[in-house]
Amino acid sequence: MSDLRLVVVGAAGRMGRMLTQTIPDTLGVRLVAALEADGAASLGADSGAAFGLQPTGVPVTSDVAAALSEADAVIDFSTPAATAAIATAAAKARVAHVIGTTGLTAEDLARIAEEARETVVVRSGNMSLGVNLLAGLVEKAARALGPAWDAEIVEMHHKLKVDAPSGTALLLGEAVARGRGIDLAEHSARGRDGVTGPRKPGDIGFAALRGGTVVGDHTVIFAGMGERIEFSHRAEDRGIFARGALAAALWTRGKAPGLYSMADVLGLTGA
Numbered sequence: 001m002s003d004l005r006l007v008v009v010g011a012a013g014r015m016g017r018m019l020t021q022t023i024p025d026t027l028g029v030r031l032v033a034a035l036e037a038d039g040a041a042s043l044g045a046d047s048g049a050a051f052g053l054q055p056t057g058v059p060v061t062s063d064v065a066a067a068l069s070e071a072d073a074v075i076d077f078s079t080p081a082a083t084a085a086i087a088t089a090a091a092k093a094r095v096a097h098v099i100g101t102t103g104l105t106a107e108d109l110a111r112i113a114e115e116a117r118e119t120v121v122v123r124s125g126n127m128s129l130g131v132n133l134l135a136g137l138v139e140k141a142a143r144a145l146g147p148a149w150d151a152e153i154v155e156m157h158h159k160l161k162v163d164a165p166s167g168t169a170l171l172l173g174e175a176v177a178r179g180r181g182i183d184l185a186e187h188s189a190r191g192r193d194g195v196t197g198p199r200k201p202g203d204i205g206f207a208a209l210r211g212g213t214v215v216g217d218h219t220v221i222f223a224g225m226g227e228r229i230e231f232s233h234r235a236e237d238r239g240i241f242a243r244g245a246l247a248a249a250l251w252t253r254g255k256a257p258g259l260y261s262m263a264d265v266l267g268l269t270g271a
């Protein structure tokens with residue numbers, strides 16, 4: 001079988017650079033285009049050498065249509081606005097879209113749902129095996145414990161992260177909500193400050209810390225009467241997200257259009 005032809009969106013970013021480094025070590029994939037925004041300083045430069053990596057022979061471009069015209073899949077860790085634009089272009093070009101971008105609005109998500117009618121989309125707030133396994137355990141715990149155990153989700157990330165709560169925190173919140181059979185949007189408590197009053201029964205709380213170079217720490221706390229259970233994941237290296245995204249891109253081959261998750265890719269649905 002021929003190599004899967006890949007486009008990387010946000011090639012100059014932390015995840016874009018990690019993907020550029022990881023692709024040559026991954027069997028069955030080949031980089032064909034590296035996208036950055038119009039006006040980016042790196043346009044035209046080699047997408048490896050420009051960022052201190054091994055040369056790729058692939059120049060950085062902002063021409064989305066040309067990039068997608070020679071691709072099988074696009075891996076996208078960028079910004080919500082860029083991801084929404086790529087969703088439209090990938091749907092038109094029938095190119096699979098692996099979305100790691102977080103901070104997406106309800107409108108962005110609606111655009112992605114539309115895209116998934118035309119092409120294969122894998123979206124996850126966290127592409128790592130560890131977090132997706134953890135989400136299954138958290139769902140089971142939430143189901144077993146019930147709403148009497150207060151669920152709080154604490155996350156910490158590097159100081160350059162721009163969205164909160166993290167995509168992973170929301171993914172874990174969804175897991176708690178699924179376990180309890182409730183809608184997360186109706187039971188979220190975000191950013192408590194001032195005289196908040198006592199905790200509302202059944203809420204799922206979120207707290208976000210930012211600082212230094214932390215790759216991504218998440219803890220789900222179930223606080224009961226006189227005891228506490230905690231589920232934690234610590235990301236030590238962005239390679240876990242890049243490898244997950246590449247596994248997702250390979251998995252899209254031959255799949256029917258639709259919106260899939262990393263649980264689908266990893267075979268964890270119903271686990």
Ligand SMILES: NC(=O)C1=CN([C@@H]2O[C@H](COP(=O)(O)OP(=O)(O)OC[C@H]3O[C@@H](n4cnc5c(N)ncnc54)[C@H](OP(=O)(O)O)[C@@H]3O)[C@@H](O)[C@H]2O)C=CC1
Nearest residue numbers: 010012013014015036037077078082100101102125126127
């Ligand atoms: N799901 C997961 O497993 C993970 C998700 N993420 C998420 O991925 C996203 C990116 O993270 P990270 O790499 O750390 O962020 P960075 O800010 O380092 O990278 C984002 C890159 O996208 C570029 N970009 C902006 N607009 C466009 C555009 N129109 N076309 C192409 N590229 C564009 C940015 O360029 P410029 O700087 O010039 O704006 C930047 O180079 C975030 O939402 C983050 O939360 C991160 C890690 C794992």
Ligand SMILES: O=C(O)C1=N[C@H](C(=O)O)C[C@H](O)C1
Nearest residue numbers: 102125161166167168215216
């Ligand atoms: O911005 C990051 O860095 C990360 N973003 C994702 C998130 O929002 O959860 C995944 C990971 O935690 C790193």
